[in-house]
Amino acid sequence: MEHRQPLDRVARIQADWRRERPDVDTSPQGVIGRLHRLAGRLTEELCRVYGRYDLNEGEFDVLCALRRVGEPYERAPGELAAHTMVTTGAMTKRIDRLERAGLVTRRRSDDDQRGRIVALTGPGRELIDQAFTDHMRNERHLLNLLTPVEAETLEALLTTWLSRLEDPRPPRHE
Amino acid sequence: MEHRQPLDRVARIQADWRRERPDVDTSPQGVIGRLHRLAGRLTEELCRVYGRYDLNEGEFDVLCALRRVGEPYERAPGELAAHTMVTTGAMTKRIDRLERAGLVTRRRSDDDQRGRIVALTGPGRELIDQAFTDHMRNERHLLNLLTPVEAETLEALLTTWLSRLEDPRPPRHE
DNA sequence: TATATTTGTCTTCCATGGAAGCTAATGCGC
């Protein structure tokens, strides 16, 4: 135990629970609580970069999904919804905003008259190319708070946990 | 490189970017992308438990903040807002819902007529005690997807990154 | 003490997203 380190927020919460509910083991919060806290803080930092381009997180995600599919930077709304993990209703609204901003266009699909095709415009392409470059530079700075070894270890652990969480056949321990 | 492992979502996104933007190093996404994905998946799992008690995440957080302060389980709305990291406006609405559900009461403070005091009711206390026990059991199961050593290493890395992120004097590398 | 500033909570308005249902187009089974 490091006595010179002030307790962080999560450690203080754990201390409260130890006093109030000594019957409950709150040690998992040490990992899960900090993971959420860290995710939240990182999101804040990332959103600052999106804001420089007048984008919010959702809009940035949609533009990325269109850009990384490659020429001619087109995708159906349903695909975009799946890639960015929102409902199609939410996607309709995001596309509305991006269309209004002139960053994407929306047209009917030729082979399926129900379907639409969302495409990056020239300005949309330019904007996301610049924003993405900036975004990755930002992520790099944030990640550089860890040593290369720390970062590598962390990535491996996150990948492991994630894969076990998705994996149907469950736990390894206890 | 593990060739038998199918690429996960983040790895596929990185592969797309390598093709489309070979000029940009997207390796930070390996950590940051997976961290966010994992946080999202864990939140889903946690919310399932909250749902069993007819609570959403915000309400659960407020009840926890009241419970872990100890007897008589009272706190000012502003304090609750600070602890749960939302604005006081959002807190007003959360308290409205919890009050309507009979889980908390709201009264005027004696020494400061502007202030209110939110207190757990008996049923609120019972509910959160049970929900929290269940919640920690759930977190334990999720964490048991990692070995004890993995969990310990992960906690240390998250704590390190978080503290460096909050720390005013910045980076260690590059 | 009278006035100004600050503080704590609440209110209003807006942004965003989910759930569920609507509409039109597709395509399957007969």
Next chain:
DNA sequence: GCGCATTAGCTTCCATGGAAGACAAATATA
């Protein structure tokens, strides 16, 4: 080819939270 289930996108309604301002009470200042 005709009906019926399915599909894609959109619309409507609702839940939640932030931003900013209103309001009343407390505190500081003259």
